[in-house]
Amino acid sequence: MVDPPPDDKGSRSDKDAAAADDAAASGVGPDEPAAIDELTDSILRAAEGEADQVDLSNVDVAALLAERDEYKDLAQRVQADFDNYRKRSAANSMAESDRASGRLAEALLPVLDAAEAAFVRYPEEVGPLLNQMLAELKKHGLEIMNLESLPFDPEVAEAVAHEPGDGGEPVVTEVLRSGFLWKGRVLRPAMVKTKD
Numbered sequence: 001m002v003d004p005p006p007d008d009k010g011s012r013s014d015k016d017a018a019a020a021d022d023a024a025a026s027g028v029g030p031d032e033p034a035a036i037d038e039l040t041d042s043i044l045r046a047a048e049g050e051a052d053q054v055d056l057s058n059v060d061v062a063a064l065l066a067e068r069d070e071y072k073d074l075a076q077r078v079q080a081d082f083d084n085y086r087k088r089s090a091a092n093s094m095a096e097s098d099r100a101s102g103r104l105a106e107a108l109l110p111v112l113d114a115a116e117a118a119f120v121r122y123p124e125e126v127g128p129l130l131n132q133m134l135a136e137l138k139k140h141g142l143e144i145m146n147l148e149s150l151p152f153d154p155e156v157a158e159a160v161a162h163e164p165g166d167g168g169e170p171v172v173t174e175v176l177r178s179g180f181l182w183k184g185r186v187l188r189p190a191m192v193k194t195k196d
Contacts, residue, residue: 035064102182105142109180109188112144116178141183147172147190157190165196 038059115133119126134144147157152170156179163173172192179190 034067035059035061098183101140102187105137105140105180105182106187108137108142112180113177142187143181145179145181145190147179147192148175149173152192152194155189156186157192159194160191161193163193163195167196170194170196 112133115126115130119130137143145156147153150172152159152172157172159170160176161174162170165171171194173195174193175190176193177191180187
């Protein structure tokens with residue numbers, strides 16, 4: 001321990017030495033902030049001549065430890081609440097972003113319908129453009145449903161025309177208007193023709 005610089009008398013005051021000795025004898029460790037603040041105030045008062053001796057006999061260490069634990073628990077709860085808020089905020093932000101991009105994808109559906117109609121008339125000219133556009137949209141979550149020759153599923157398609165068949169399970173024979181998935185959920189069901 002380094003002694004403080006000598007004062008006018010050339011040595012540490014007896015009051016300072018007594019305060020430091022009392023603090024060491026109290027058994028209060030450096031990890032108790034409230035106790036440290038109280039001891040610091042007592043030492044400063046003693047050094048200024050306001051008190052002859054620091055009295056630590058009335059310090060309730062158990063109460064100080066309980067108070068410290070209470071504040072520690074409070075700080076941990078506040079930290080947990082903040083972490084939960086941050087996670088909720090990030091999830092809400094992501095959900096809002098998905099909804100906004102879903103609205104954009106829905107707005108593109110008439111454009112895709114027009115491109116498919118142009119493809120029927122001019123397959124060689126429109127085909128590469130349509131394929132590239134669908135590939136890019138798929139990277140971002142918009143997928144066209146290929147339902148032709150698959151069993152009819154009312155969750156993803158609307159049957160607007162029906163042909164009689166052998167009486168088995170209905171199968172999609174023709175897609176009249178494409179259906180689309182947005183990030184795995186049905187954005188628009190397909191309009192199809194079915195056959196039993």
